[in-house]
Amino acid sequence: MSIDPTTSLTRISEDPRHVLPDGTPLTELVSLERRSVATRVMSDADIYRLEMERIFDKAWVFVAHETEIPEPGNFVSRFIGEDPVIVTRDKDGGINVLLNVCSHRGSQVCTGESGTVKAFKCPYHNWLYDTRGELIGVPAEKHAYPGGLDRTGLGLKRARVGVMYGLVFATWNENAPSLEEHYARSDFYYKMFFGLLDNGYEVTGPPVRWVEHANWKFPTENLSGDGYHLMYVHRFLDDLNLIPGWGNPAMADGVTSVCIPETGDGFQLGNFESTAGEFEQRLATACALYGLTPEQAPEVGRNLTEDQLKVFLNGVSLAGNIFPALSYTALPWPSMDPEAGFGGFGFLRVLRMTQPLGPDKHVVWMWPLVAKDLPPEVKELQRLTALRSFSVAGAVESDDGEVLMRAQRAVGGVQGRQRTFNYQSTRPVTPGWPGPGVARTSFPDEDNQMNFWARWLTLMTDPKA
Amino acid sequence: MTSLTGATPLELMTSPLYAEYTLWLNDEAEQLDRHRYSEWLERLAPDLHYTVPGRTDGPDGVVEGASHHIDETYRSMTTRIKRISGATNFAETPRTRTRRFVTNIRLSPESTPDRLVGSSYLLLTRSRGLRAELEMVPCERTDELVRIDGQLKLRRRQVLVDQATLGLVHLATPL
Numbered sequence: 001m002s003i004d005p006t007t008s009l010t011r012i013s014e015d016p017r018h019v020l021p022d023g024t025p026l027t028e029l030v031s032l033e034r035r036s037v038a039t040r041v042m043s044d045a046d047i048y049r050l051e052m053e054r055i056f057d058k059a060w061v062f063v064a065h066e067t068e069i070p071e072p073g074n075f076v077s078r079f080i081g082e083d084p085v086i087v088t089r090d091k092d093g094g095i096n097v098l099l100n101v102c103s104h105r106g107s108q109v110c111t112g113e114s115g116t117v118k119a120f121k122c123p124y125h126n127w128l129y130d131t132r133g134e135l136i137g138v139p140a141e142k143h144a145y146p147g148g149l150d151r152t153g154l155g156l157k158r159a160r161v162g163v164m165y166g167l168v169f170a171t172w173n174e175n176a177p178s179l180e181e182h183y184a185r186s187d188f189y190y191k192m193f194f195g196l197l198d199n200g201y202e203v204t205g206p207p208v209r210w211v212e213h214a215n216w217k218f219p220t221e222n223l224s225g226d227g228y229h230l231m232y233v234h235r236f237l238d239d240l241n242l243i244p245g246w247g248n249p250a251m252a253d254g255v256t257s258v259c260i261p262e263t264g265d266g267f268q269l270g271n272f273e274s275t276a277g278e279f280e281q282r283l284a285t286a287c288a289l290y291g292l293t294p295e296q297a298p299e300v301g302r303n304l305t306e307d308q309l310k311v312f313l314n315g316v317s318l319a320g321n322i323f324p325a326l327s328y329t330a331l332p333w334p335s336m337d338p339e340a341g342f343g344g345f346g347f348l349r350v351l352r353m354t355q356p357l358g359p360d361k362h363v364v365w366m367w368p369l370v371a372k373d374l375p376p377e378v379k380e381l382q383r384l385t386a387l388r389s390f391s392v393a394g395a396v397e398s399d400d401g402e403v404l405m406r407a408q409r410a411v412g413g414v415q416g417r418q419r420t421f422n423y424q425s426t427r428p429v430t431p432g433w434p435g436p437g438v439a440r441t442s443f444p445d446e447d448n449q450m451n452f453w454a455r456w457l458t459l460m461t462d463p464k465a
Numbered sequence: 466m467t468s469l470t471g472a473t474p475l476e477l478m479t480s481p482l483y484a485e486y487t488l489w490l491n492d493e494a495e496q497l498d499r500h501r502y503s504e505w506l507e508r509l510a511p512d513l514h515y516t517v518p519g520r521t522d523g524p525d526g527v528v529e530g531a532s533h534h535i536d537e538t539y540r541s542m543t544t545r546i547k548r549i550s551g552a553t554n555f556a557e558t559p560r561t562r563t564r565r566f567v568t569n570i571r572l573s574p575e576s577t578p579d580r581l582v583g584s585s586y587l588l589l590t591r592s593r594g595l596r597a598e599l600e601m602v603p604c605e606r607t608d609e610l611v612r613i614d615g616q617l618k619l620r621r622r623q624v625l626v627d628q629a630t631l632g633l634v635h636l637a638t639p640l
Contacts, residue, residue: 111522117524210633336544
């Protein structure tokens with residue numbers, strides 16, 4: 001479904017009541033009181049155009065992992081919403097995110113997906129930009145511009161860049177708080193998820209990509225906290241005895257859902273009870289359940305605060321979403337090879353970026369992520385476990401893709417668009433949870449998803465958000 | 466059979482081993498299109514390595530193999546087949562209607578009767594449910610087959626799909 005260029009966005013954006021062309025106020029799309037969301041948000045072209053403007057153009061959006069561009073001159077081509085960008089490492093080691101649109105006549109300057117360059121040469125008239133986006137060359141300048149060319153403002157448009165534990169984010173929004181400020185409350189968790197180790201994590205290679213037929217919000221709100229579907233969509237784990245007992249609702253009680261209201265982020269932490277014993281033993285077990293070796297336990301113990309350790313020892317196997325569209329998982333998981341790994345179990349750590357492609361499609365970008373200090377054979381097992389579960393052919397992802405595609409089709413018709421998604425499942429807040437945000441024990445609850453929608457509604461309707 | 470080393474392309478194509486490879490590939494395609502997945506496992510050698518590398522464009526051309534869509538051993542492939550042959554799954558319930566068009570079959574002159582090296586083009590079409598859309602998966606496959614107890618078994622397969630971003634919602638079956 002292509003975007004209708006005749007949609008009157010001016011009318012929507014200038015209308016202080018934020019009303020859709022059919023008269024529906026945006027504020028009616030999400031009801032925090034009734035815990036429901038209008039299904040039309042998943043197929044409406046006008047809503048999609050507003051999301052590109054009010055969410056992807058305003059938020060901090062994930063674009064790359066820093067280990068994809070380790071050396072000066074490295075670049076990867078990515079997207080912020082529908083805008084193509086180039087993510088570069090300049091000669092001083094800084095990371096830049098540049099709009100991939102030539103300042104001359106709008107051509108796509110960089111057509112490669114990745115590589116190493118000294119400069120970017122636009123194919124159309126060969127204007128030349130350095131890795132910071134500065135215009136450094138205009139061919140035949142004296143002939144083309146005999147009066148001289150003022151190069152002010154003719155560089156590639158630069159986004160603001162922030163790096164959080166290896167994750168590179170960018171925003172066009174000059175008024176947004178810094179990345180550090182934005183994630184101040186989440187930092188307690190993201191340090192554990194992405195910044196646990198001195199030498200950090202690395203991607204195992206370039207991303208793999210495929211197109212799923214569902215609105216970008218289907219997978220992202222799911223990964224924010226839909227533990228409920230695990231028992232049913234992924235029942236094969238019990239059928240094949242890969243994780244015996246999978247599907248028993250009691251397994252939900254071992255998980256905590258945490259959401260961060262300020263950012264719209266949500267995730268679910270597995271409570272694998274570390275064995276009883278001394279602190280060192282519990283820490284070593286928790287590390288093993290988190291894809292690390294027991295040798296890394298002292299480093300982990302050093303890098304976490306007392307409160308963070310309480311959470312870590314409680315279990316941080318997890319899945320989550322960083323609003324709007326960077327999801328991640330980190331789970332001890334069957335490697336699908338019943339005789340490999342420790343009793344057939346590997347570990348997977350995956351970054352899953354959702355790139356919107358119109359109201360009814362998205363591109364999935366998937367990277368396995370491994371701790372740099374792991375032995376090569378452990379990294380390889382984790383890479384294989386990740387892609388056997390979460391690639392286009394992955395045992396987990398393939399069923400999610402099918403289910404979400406069916407949901408997209410179901411809510412696309414006239415009647416389907418007039419229904420609601422219902423999130424009445426809720427649990428009480430966990431008292432005494434040692435971390436920030438709102439924590440609830442057990443996972444079929446839909447509180448994390450409501451937190452996603454609350455943030456969505458705020459960005460869609462509050463011009464100062 | 467004499468060695469094929471130094472054979473011309475025409476000699477390769479008219480050799481009995483080429484005919485055997487073609488029949489093997491055609492039978493395999495029919496087997497998979499008829500969803501006889503557990504039988505298909507019998508075509509695999511115990512030291513199978515089956516890969517579908519990711520492809521991107523680097524500055525000097527296509528980059529392949531730095532990432533993967535699929536990377537399976539015999540044992541992990543067995544789990545894949547079990548999942549779509551009776552375990553709860555949504556990707557292949559109901560079954561995808563597929564057709565595997567196998568063409569451009571080549572036999573490498575390094576082949577011997579006991580170790581066959583060859584390649585083929587595959588066009589896999591997929592259609593699910595009532596939808597009129599067809600997913601198309603054009604690829605080039607490179608194979609190594611070994612003869613075990615008289616039967617040719619697949620030991621290595623690499624499938625290069627002709628897309629950097631796959632136009633597939635999911636791919637739970639072998640290609």
